[in-house]
Amino acid sequence: MIKLTGVKKIYQMGKIDVAAIRGIDLKVENNEYLSVLGPSGSGKSTLMHIIGCLDTPTEGEYRLEGRDVSGLSSNQLAEIRNKKVGFVFQSFNLLPYATALENVELPMIYKGGSARQRRKRAGELLAKVGLGDRARHRPTELSGGERQRVAIARALANSPSIVLADEPTGNLDSTSGKEVIQVFDELWQQGCIVIIVTHDSEIADRTPRIVKLLDGRVVDDMQR
Amino acid sequence: MINLQQFFRELKKERTRILLTILAIVWGTASVVIMLAIGEGVTRGLQRGMHGMGKGIVVVWSGETSKPFKGLGIGRRIHLREEDARMLQEQIPGIGLMSPEYIRWGAYFTWNDHSMSTRATGVYPAYGQLRNIYPQKGGRFLNKLDLKSRRRVVFLGNEVKERLFGDKEAVGETVYLNRVPFTVIGVLKKKLQTSCYSGMDQDATFIPASTFRVMFGHRHLNDIVYSPRDISRAKQVKEQVYQVMGKKYKFDPKDKDTLRMWDTIEMQEGFGKVSTGVRIFLGIIGGLTLIVAGVGLANIMYAVIRNRTREIGIKIAVGAKRRNIITEYILQSLLTVSAGGAIGLGFSWSLVKVINIIPLKQEAFQYLGRPVMSVTTALITAGVLGLVGFLAGIFPARRAASVNPVDALRCE
Ligand SMILES: Nc1ncnc2c1ncn2[C@@H]1O[C@H](COP(=O)(O)OP(=O)(O)OP(=O)(O)O)[C@@H](O)[C@H]1O
Ligand SMILES: [Mg+2]
Numbered sequence: 001m002i003k004l005t006g007v008k009k010i011y012q013m014g015k016i017d018v019a020a021i022r023g024i025d026l027k028v029e030n031n032e033y034l035s036v037l038g039p040s041g042s043g044k045s046t047l048m049h050i051i052g053c054l055d056t057p058t059e060g061e062y063r064l065e066g067r068d069v070s071g072l073s074s075n076q077l078a079e080i081r082n083k084k085v086g087f088v089f090q091s092f093n094l095l096p097y098a099t100a101l102e103n104v105e106l107p108m109i110y111k112g113g114s115a116r117q118r119r120k121r122a123g124e125l126l127a128k129v130g131l132g133d134r135a136r137h138r139p140t141e142l143s144g145g146e147r148q149r150v151a152i153a154r155a156l157a158n159s160p161s162i163v164l165a166d167e168p169t170g171n172l173d174s175t176s177g178k179e180v181i182q183v184f185d186e187l188w189q190q191g192c193i194v195i196i197v198t199h200d201s202e203i204a205d206r207t208p209r210i211v212k213l214l215d216g217r218v219v220d221d222m223q224r
Numbered sequence: 225m226i227n228l229q230q231f232f233r234e235l236k237k238e239r240t241r242i243l244l245t246i247l248a249i250v251w252g253t254a255s256v257v258i259m260l261a262i263g264e265g266v267t268r269g270l271q272r273g274m275h276g277m278g279k280g281i282v283v284v285w286s287g288e289t290s291k292p293f294k295g296l297g298i299g300r301r302i303h304l305r306e307e308d309a310r311m312l313q314e315q316i317p318g319i320g321l322m323s324p325e326y327i328r329w330g331a332y333f334t335w336n337d338h339s340m341s342t343r344a345t346g347v348y349p350a351y352g353q354l355r356n357i358y359p360q361k362g363g364r365f366l367n368k369l370d371l372k373s374r375r376r377v378v379f380l381g382n383e384v385k386e387r388l389f390g391d392k393e394a395v396g397e398t399v400y401l402n403r404v405p406f407t408v409i410g411v412l413k414k415k416l417q418t419s420c421y422s423g424m425d426q427d428a429t430f431i432p433a434s435t436f437r438v439m440f441g442h443r444h445l446n447d448i449v450y451s452p453r454d455i456s457r458a459k460q461v462k463e464q465v466y467q468v469m470g471k472k473y474k475f476d477p478k479d480k481d482t483l484r485m486w487d488t489i490e491m492q493e494g495f496g497k498v499s500t501g502v503r504i505f506l507g508i509i510g511g512l513t514l515i516v517a518g519v520g521l522a523n524i525m526y527a528v529i530r531n532r533t534r535e536i537g538i539k540i541a542v543g544a545k546r547r548n549i550i551t552e553y554i555l556q557s558l559l560t561v562s563a564g565g566a567i568g569l570g571f572s573w574s575l576v577k578v579i580n581i582i583p584l585k586q587e588a589f590q591y592l593g594r595p596v597m598s599v600t601t602a603l604i605t606a607g608v609l610g611l612v613g614f615l616a617g618i619f620p621a622r623r624a625a626s627v628n629p630v631d632a633l634r635c636e
Contacts, residue, residue: 049630055628074546075545075546078543079545081541081543082542083543087541087542093534093541095535097237106539106542107542107543110548111543157542
């Protein structure tokens with residue numbers, strides 16, 4: 001369960017304070033599937049970063065499975081990013097010099113465990129996203145859709161309970177976008193919390209809940 | 225381990241930079257190692273030369289009193305006699321080996337139609353060991369029986385033998401010393417001798433002290449040579465020599481002019497300090513070179529990390545802890561240093577080998593010695609390299625670990 005109360009994120013740009021999030025209350029129960037909509041600059045990415053423990057709120061409280069995140073050490077946050085959260089970025093963010101398989105292995109390296117098991121699981125995950133035959137390819141040798149599926153496989157490496165995707169289809173054409181979204185549907189069916197940031201209303205329509213942001217605030221929260 | 229693979233991939237990307245650093249470390253390592261090797265060689269060479277006269281010995285000559293003592297005036301000559309030498313050895317247990325030394329200048333030697341005049345020295349058998357006088361193959365130095373039976377036997381300095389015999393075999397031949405026949409029992413094995421008193425051993429001849437006394441009738445010794453049993457007690461033994469002699473000849477044991485002494489132990493201690501100093505100096509210079517290389521490496525590591533910010537951000541985003549990132553970059557730094565260090569050590573080692581293969585007969589090399597690559601040098605260098613690699617890695621690595629993933633992933 002995810003619970004944000006009065007969360008603000010203020011960036012300091014020299015002397016000016018830029019508020020990316022101006023006070024958000026948001027509660028996401030386990031196994032919810034929701035999309036976050038909003039114009040550019042409304043704070044969607046910032047919100048996702050906070051939920052994914054890539055960043056911490058300037059103000060307010062964020063409880064992840066009942067635990068206040070602000071009290072956690074950097075190592076504990078790293079463990080949350082490693083095991084609880086799977087993050088998918090718009091720009092894939094794969095290691096350019098590593099193969100698809102090695103990219104998927106990366107979170108498992110930081111978790112620890114045997115190299116053989118790691119390799120086996122990475123192979124299985126790639127097969128699951130339909131890239132079983134691309135394991136030895138480097139990101140530059142893959143199409144955008146394939147790269148994003150590698151990134152999803154990586155996000156799933158340590159079986160997270162929360163999957164966060166920040167415009168996962170933003171750099172993809174509609175066909176490969178659909179393939180990617182199907183993977184998220186499956187993850188939801190398997191019991192994960194799935195949150196997708198998107199500009200695409202077609203994608204948003206698939207999810208049972210839609211949260212709309214504007215100027216760093218939640219302006220609409222629709223449950224269907 | 226993926227770390228290593230990544231290292232080699234990054235190495236490919238940063239090829240020029242990393243190669244340059246490796247080169248700097250090769251250079252640093254080689255200069256440390258070679259300098260230390262040359263220093264070690266010179267030290268050993270000089271030491272060997274010093275030991276040519278004897279290792280840990282004290283030479284005692286006669287002197288004059290310079291302090292009044294029990295009504296006796298100053299300027300009294302204190303002569304050394306063979307009995308004194310024996311008395312010293314009997315009364316001072318701290319004396320290990322001892323030999324009196326008579327010297328006759330201009331002793332006239334002939335063999336067949338060759339002749340020369342040089343010095344004849346009358347000594348005890350212990351003299352050989354004291355003064356590092358070793359015979360060439362087939363010969364021997366004086367022994368107890370020679371001394372006891374006043375044998376007319378002579379041990380020749382290698383130069384003397386050369387002058388009289390040339391290439392011919394000398395041992396067993398009869399030479400005439402002032403027209404008295406002497407059997408040659410041995411010839412000095414050529415040695416490096418950089419310090420001496422009364423001339424070099426290669427130009428001397430040695431006969432039993434007993435024979436000498438009969439032949440030349442000297443009453444006084446030229447000097448006494450002894451070695452303390454225990455080098456650390458050398459000072460006390462010296463004091464005892466003054467006391468024993470002072471008692472017999474009635475002089476103040478504190479009057480150091482009565483006996484003149486040359487203490488090679490002191491000299492060697494001094495030399496040891498100087499050579500340690502030189503080694504430290506060379507080590508510091510080499511170390512500085514390495515530190516400069518280390519600073520270069522740290523710079524490159526900073527650059528690598530700047531170029532890798534995004535990848536570091538990715539790693540942090542998927543759960544890398546501070547220590548994962550830090551270890552990775554320290555490892556990278558250590559690997560670079562190891563590569564450079566290994567090449568540098570290998571290079572220096574081969575260079576030292578090559579220098580040592582070249583046949584150099586020149587005097588200079590005998591005195592300076594040949595470079596010596598000691599295990600200690602290699603280990604110290606490896607240790608310093610490890611430290612340099614660690615330090616050059618730790619600071620950039622810490623910066624890498626504090627990359628903010630959100631910022632790192634934003635920059636396109
Ligand atoms: N590191 C930062 N420093 C300064 N300002 C920031 C920083 N990150 C975000 N902002 C600002 O915060 C606001 C929200 O940014 P955010 O990236 O969350 O928007 P977004 O909704 O994801 O937009 P987009 O749809 O374009 O991705 C923007 O005005 C942005 O300029
Ligand atoms: Mg965004």
